[in-house]
Amino acid sequence: MSDDTTWTGQRLPRGELFTLFGALMLTVFLAALDQTIVGTALPTIVGDLNGMDEYTWVVTAYLIATAASTPLYGKLSDLYGRRPIILLAIAIFLVASALAGLSQTMLQLILFRGLQGLGAGGLMTLAFTIVSDVLPPRERGKYQGLFGAVFAISSVAGPVLGGWLAEVDWRWIFYINLPTGLVALVAVNTVLRRHPIPTRRHKIDYLGAGLLVPAVVCLLLAITWGGQDYAWSSPVIIALLAAAAVLTVLFVWAETRAEEPILPLRMFKQGTFSLATVIALVFGIAMFAGIVYIPLFFQMVRGYSPTESGLLMLPMMGGIVLTSILSGFAISKAGRYKWFLVGGSIVTTVGLALFTQLHLDTPLWLSALYMLVLGLGLGMFMQPLVLAMQNIVTMDDLGVATSTNTFARTLGGAIGTSVLGAVMNATLDSELDANLPAALSQLSPAEAAGFDTGDLSAITESPTAIAALPDPIKSVVQMAFTDGLDQVFLVAACITATTIVLTLVLPDLVLRGGTEQRRDDPDTAAHEIRADTLP
Template structure:
């Protein structure tokens, strides 16, 4: 591949990555205005859940299809579906329509991020890739920071519909650039698609995510709905594992997990996803509810984390090349653990500098770790499995985050009931004068109500919320410990020692053919 073509492909992939990252944060800012126009506040969470369900369940499927039919057609297909969903979301007339179209948008988004990372693995040698991964992490971090602010500007100065329409010109540009600049020639042969594996995996994950997203909110964890969904999930995922051992071309080859690097990186992905989703969900809550900051303050406090991440990811590429995966991952998980230790110690009296230090440490730790996981997995498999292997790391990260946040939400609800109930029992008159529609749990997050509270009551509620969040942060701290311990099982030594080496003749020929088709530089 020529240098100019590689630059164009890189820009196209950066645009795709930016759109995927932007869409996860920009919609949240616009949702209050959307609800104000369309109504349906009871369906609020499903605007996010529908997108999450479809984008998560399709990741391993797209990864496998990218290995069978090539990266480019799957990326273009995902981009088109994402843009169709974006346009339809912008034209939504009801909340139900918006939820349906967000689900379609998620179907496309499930292809974009893992295939972006897979193409990076294809067109760059290991040394180049270590640097480029940091660049893409920077795009992701910057887009995540810009998202909330951009969403606010659009809503304040235009229609909320442009939150979705803004995706269109950039998505079209990304697709066109990739269409003409990326040349790949995949061997055409008849494939036996793993339909049963695809359906059982999708159904099992949908049931699991539906159970954890709705459990403890729409119904109790011990209800027949939760028990049924968990049972269905276990049954379908068990069937999936059975089928994958029999399928000619499994959607998620279980042999991948005979490789220690992939197993440990997958565990690391679950830990990383749980901490990433947990911190971005519950530190802003601390900032706004306990420290009394505004919604803007709550969003800005994540800035140090999202800036430290890409910087650390860039540096970690050099560390991987010089010292290997284990050292890099241990540095990352160690920094994350220290940062989480500070967060666990948060009290209403904690100063802003200490919060910033914690965010920087966690961001730097996640940046080091994420690069080590992606590079190690991509380097451990042949071209023909790189798509599904890369997708699996993204899959485990998202599953970890989704399930983790649901568990954290349940913990927080239990703790808030435990701490808030005795306080309000002594202030019955306050409950009677709360504005209609404001629950006691939201008192600290509603500026007008908050400012009307007596200082004694306000202080008690702040301490109660801080004590409730402590148990959430403690769970994240325990996950960070698990992540650090697991990384000792990553192989030591230089990264190039663990580069995939093709097996005798047939595999060697296939790898050579794939490399020449992609005009890839030799890795190593």
Template sequence: MTETVSKRSKGAKGVGLRSERGPVLAAVMLSTGLVALDSTIIATAVPSIVRDLGGFTQFPWLFSIYLLTQAVTTPLYGKFADVLGRKPVMFFGIAVFLLGSVLCGAAWSMPVLIAARAIQGIGAGAIQPMSMTMIGDLYTVEERARVQGYVASVWAIASVVGPTLGGVFSEYLDWRWIFFVNLPLGAIAAWTLARKFPERVERQAHRIDYTGAALLTIGCSLLILGLLEGGVTWGWASPASLAIFAVAVVLLAVFVFVERKAAEPILPLWVFQHRVLNSGNLVALIVGAVMMGLSSYLPTYAQGVLGFGALAAGFALAALTVGWPISASLSGRVYLRIGFRDTALIGSGVIIVGSVVAAVLGEHSWLGLAAVSAFILGIGLGLLSSPTVVAVQSTVGWDKRGVVTATNMFCRSLGSAVGAAMFGAIANATLANEESLYQATHNVFTALVAVSALAVAAILLMPRHTDQLRTRGAEPRPE
């Protein structure tokens, strides 16, 4: 249906295209870095923002709305990338992200800043899955784990540098530069991709599934909104919460019916009828939940229980993002020898070990032990996540890689929202019973062990051998 130079080379085996991969990878990492930085850089700037704009009670929406719009638009971009090509979708994402950045920097009130953050999230929803899809186009199965290790390192750097930069800009310049700094970096990334990423797409007439896109976006928006704000803005059993979830379920049920009839569904249902894809998406869901549980409550434990400052707590958590790129870059050697599934099983075992270490942390434990648990979890997540993403991409051709990659990224975002809701409910219920903050974090880490164990069941859905993935997954069963 569609053809690109990157597809034809099957991993850039041609000399000419291989010479272009370095600049393209740098541009992809830069684009990903913008999304990663804006997920963390705003945290330390909140006091300055509230002092200028007011709206202290509204500032949590600066984080929630960004996650929400990023998550719900991701599946749509995957489909458009398979129809229109990667470059137009990536350019759209960068342009919208930079527009949102300008509006954030120029915001004159908290509601305007929240709306601008929503626009940023819409752009970020295209950048992240397109980055992973373009890597899948340009690099072979053997090379992808190493390259994904590089991309994972971007998130590692952002998690440490982001809050520090936010504090520096807020204290010595102005918090608005947090957003304006995106403009030259985004322009460099777009310029590099325009010059160095060759893509030819055979244009054909397509019927855009607008009804399905609207149902999916609104239904997922309500579902994630309910998960993010349940127990925070409103009670779980409140009329507002029940109404939101009820409408979300109805809209998603109608979406399934519409997709069965659509000539070109925005999210083909065969994505959920394929063993490797189901396994990879379930793993992504669990990875998102585990990341949310650790990143939210390990700093709380370090500060509120052990009494350390924000900097020390941040470095303890940073051990997670050190371990992840190390294991992700090495996982390729492992899965080429023993297969995707067995590599992911090893990763899930390591994650369980890391979760157990976190669960046995005491009220007076050494902070280094918390960092060790984060590092072990990072090693496990790299061995679990990278092989499953590569397996998902390897089951399909170029014309389906965008939608399966975007669906996997969406599942990770959904997992983060589910994790935020679940772990938040556990912590709040513990504190409501007048128990200590230590007991609340301990209960969260114990739940983390149970969630990590679910990854084993998800992985067992996947075929054992690499050759099975390549043959059985060559063409998914059409709807």
């Protein structure tokens, strides 16, 4: 650790700071938008490229590449400097976007989506890290709160924009990244060239990188495929989990011996950092539940189009924007972040619990109120957690600390995909098996003869398929989805409730600020003593 906890970065002139910040917001927007914009257009894309069998890999390839590359970007930027690494990430993302738009086969699209993920792994992480370089922790809250607003806008704009572009030309889903990304690239390069962030002598941890990436890939493949493409007890899943465990052990061993480790284990000796990493992991599950399953309710149960369901999520976006900005300014003024995390975890848990009350006849105003509550909680929670992790490490480790937060949140989302997806599928299958026979008996002989109850995937694959069902069958399917979603939100609320306890345990540390050392503050003094004991 450094000799004290005062901030040692560099301040930029106000005009340069605003230019840089605007460019970084664009990079965050690109990374966040690409997580949601493709989903609503996938049916159109796979229909055009004749690749229904590889449907899920368009999403999985992006997720795996993003999660696997995120920790590497943080360390590489600490060693080589922010400017060349973020320019590399933006360039990879833009080239991959252009290639994805030109894809003529599903294999090409999957490969280029993976390449996109490699670029996206650095966009959000490095944006947060660069903000940390040019602003002390005390002042970061109000600026990073705006990042939460950008994430909220992209989360809702993605499904709406993706649905609309799918009707025009799905290739523009990828081409739309090019002008925005080029503006961000030029602005970031201009400001950081004039105000370079100092680097230090370095030695690359090739062994650590070579063990970390396949460990993450094996883990994500296991939790993505498990319970869906393969049974959890299948040899494929067991082998992947075993490989992930062995590679992780070897990675930890390698990091204890590396001169410049990819993931400095000394950071985890600090309780605040370790606890915040666990909270980020759990929080990723909550974010996944809100962003993915609420649109599923509007589309599968209420019959709205992807574009309409995206617009109906505006209350959640508004909540995230509001509390991201307000909590950011409040944290900068107060200099503390703990109670915003506690409050955010409580409100997020309540918001998820409210969604267990959604039904087919729930008024839209009431579902909007539920979404507003969830959005308020998510916005209050997102940025303070990044500040907690950044505030406890040295300037040398800012990049890897920020990437650890992003990685943990991404991994939580992947785990949420598996856990909540398994809950949804199990409840859906159980409800359909129990209630379809009675509904089938209400059909005329001609209708019943042409209806295959054994092919459940065919009758639940899309809102269009559900809308075309005979009324008795449609009612059963809609109720099955409702019950399944109730269980999903109940499990998500229970998981997120653990963050209430975890955030209460977090030390109530003061954010470091400018040149102030605040030695008279007992919390800050304790922070410094604990930090100085790290090797």
